[in-house]
Amino acid sequence: xxxLERLREIMKKESINYxxxxxxxxxxxxxxxxxxxGREFISGFTGSAGTLLVGLDKAYLWTDGRYFIQxxxxxxxxxxxxxxxxxxxxxxxxxxxxxxxxxxxVLGFDGRVVSVKQYESYKAIANxxxxxxxxxxxxxxxxxxxxxxxxxxxxxxHDESFCGKSTKEKLEEVRxxxxxxxADSFILSSLDDIAWLYNIRGNDILFNxxxxxxxxxxxxxxxxxxxxxxxxxxxxxKLNSQGVNIFxxxxxxxxxxxxxxxxLLDKNKLNAKVFSAISKEVRVIDELNYTTKLKAxxxxxxxxxxxxSQVRDGxxxxxxxxxxxxxxxxxxxxxxxxxxxLTSIRAEGENYKGDxxxxxxxxxxxxxxxxxxxxxxxxxxxxxxxxxxxxSGAQYLDGTTDITRTFILGEITEEERRDFTLVLKSHIGLxxxxxxxxxTGMNLDILARGxxxxxxxxxxxxxxxxxxxxxxxxxxxxxxxxxxxxxxTVLEAGMVxxxxxxxxxxxxxxxxxxxxxxxxxxxxxxxxxxxxxxRTISYCPIDLDGIELNxxxxxxxxxxxxxxxxxxxxxxxxxRKDEIEFLKKVTRxx
Numbered sequence: 001x002x003x004l005e006r007l008r009e010i011m012k013k014e015s016i017n018y019x020x021x022x023x024x025x026x027x028x029x030x031x032x033x034x035x036x037x038g039r040e041f042i043s044g045f046t047g048s049a050g051t052l053l054v055g056l057d058k059a060y061l062w063t064d065g066r067y068f069i070q071x072x073x074x075x076x077x078x079x080x081x082x083x084x085x086x087x088x089x090x091x092x093x094x095x096x097x098x099x100x101x102x103x104x105x106v107l108g109f110d111g112r113v114v115s116v117k118q119y120e121s122y123k124a125i126a127n128x129x130x131x132x133x134x135x136x137x138x139x140x141x142x143x144x145x146x147x148x149x150x151x152x153x154x155x156x157x158h159d160e161s162f163c164g165k166s167t168k169e170k171l172e173e174v175r176x177x178x179x180x181x182x183a184d185s186f187i188l189s190s191l192d193d194i195a196w197l198y199n200i201r202g203n204d205i206l207f208n209x210x211x212x213x214x215x216x217x218x219x220x221x222x223x224x225x226x227x228x229x230x231x232x233x234x235x236x237x238k239l240n241s242q243g244v245n246i247f248x249x250x251x252x253x254x255x256x257x258x259x260x261x262x263x264l265l266d267k268n269k270l271n272a273k274v275f276s277a278i279s280k281e282v283r284v285i286d287e288l289n290y291t292t293k294l295k296a297x298x299x300x301x302x303x304x305x306x307x308x309s310q311v312r313d314g315x316x317x318x319x320x321x322x323x324x325x326x327x328x329x330x331x332x333x334x335x336x337x338x339x340x341x342l343t344s345i346r347a348e349g350e351n352y353k354g355d356x357x358x359x360x361x362x363x364x365x366x367x368x369x370x371x372x373x374x375x376x377x378x379x380x381x382x383x384x385x386x387x388x389x390x391x392s393g394a395q396y397l398d399g400t401t402d403i404t405r406t407f408i409l410g411e412i413t414e415e416e417r418r419d420f421t422l423v424l425k426s427h428i429g430l431x432x433x434x435x436x437x438x439x440t441g442m443n444l445d446i447l448a449r450g451x452x453x454x455x456x457x458x459x460x461x462x463x464x465x466x467x468x469x470x471x472x473x474x475x476x477x478x479x480x481x482x483x484x485x486x487x488x489t490v491l492e493a494g495m496v497x498x499x500x501x502x503x504x505x506x507x508x509x510x511x512x513x514x515x516x517x518x519x520x521x522x523x524x525x526x527x528x529x530x531x532x533x534x535r536t537i538s539y540c541p542i543d544l545d546g547i548e549l550n551x552x553x554x555x556x557x558x559x560x561x562x563x564x565x566x567x568x569x570x571x572x573x574x575x576r577k578d579e580i581e582f583l584k585k586v587t588r589x590x
Contacts, residue, residue, distance in 0.1 A: 065460025111135030164301025309399030314539030367510030
């Protein structure tokens, strides 16, 4: 509360009536460095997604369905009202501003952490309501006395033996697109796109191997804007050899001011502050970053590399599952210690560079919070009963993994068993999909939700997200969900996407079964054209102890048996004798 009150005092001093603090950084990243966690600092809400609006008397926090339960708990007693996104009875942030910010009032925010698209939305409302927008005030600097510094970790080259294409080759593809669009320049600000394009990786954001940076590509030049202290001689030499010029991070706005002609950019990714430096005479083409499209379709080398990392990750998951099943009730195991154990097992694997996100380890009702994160205060000890959801992944030089298993630790209720099986049916329904070229994630989402809808159950999140290649665990543009731009993206061969339906019952339990899939060509029909399918590339047993076999169809049992046969064949060559015997048991035919 003291942080919130200090902010209000500064707002009064600056004559600002309302101040917006989003979750993003200057690059519209989903996960951010500590320096940018101002929304968490002011509100106490620790989720990765949400926007805080502070008024002089009241404050509101908007977040999505993944965080409703968590946010309600963390905001308790703060005086901040939870606004549930995409929920009847709750206005959107824009609707609230339209209805409440009056003529001659002032709406403020730091333009570096607000996208152009969002700024334009606020600006349109401001013009209509006749209020003023101030976007050059970072009030957090005055409130946050011990604010963390911007990260200064060294970056490193990502070898072409893993990623399959040189920076020169990638730049050629980008420039072909620029020529096709008659563009003279391309401003790139999304960190994973820059890391992919220049074959570099960093450590500026926990779990995401990226570095704070910008890029400007022209027909003849490729510029990288980054803190020069992060560069080793090896990285400089490699970048220069690929035709990349290196400038200081803070030079971006100065260089943007010199752009002429036509520029490509993504208004959802570029921040309003940098955009404001573009001359009014420049023609702007707003589109999804072309690098995002290129990055989403993995090449043959990337796919082969990913397969190796997924097998290695599966071995770690089986070792964890064996340890958990054999030791729960015999030694003290908690949510936190179990997560640490899984990390330590993964760390023994080749090319391991860290976890790909903070492991979600939720026992019993904690698993009903989709993005639950255990603390010393909430840490449950595991018992020989109930269900334990573990959503985890790793960063390897040859791939990024993301997998969820719900483990049965002992006795469960008939309701829990039914819901566990329904989640499996939902998972299989999507995994078995065969679909016509041109199909989107929106078209396929019902395959996962259908089995749950029959029982009046739904989950308030998407069904699947793209996965990066030794990059962000959440990657666009593809997605499987009922609505949204990402869900309208056409699925193409080489795209990687997760399959993760679930059941979440507040105060009771949560269940999720998640694998990673790759889109592949299936067949060509003379009458209807080209068809695609999914191939599952995550390898870990699904806990047979939770399944009500009578609820599975013959086809679903066949899928489960075939999947477990594949898991055994892929993983057994890398396991010890006792581990192979365990794997035989947990992948037995049903």
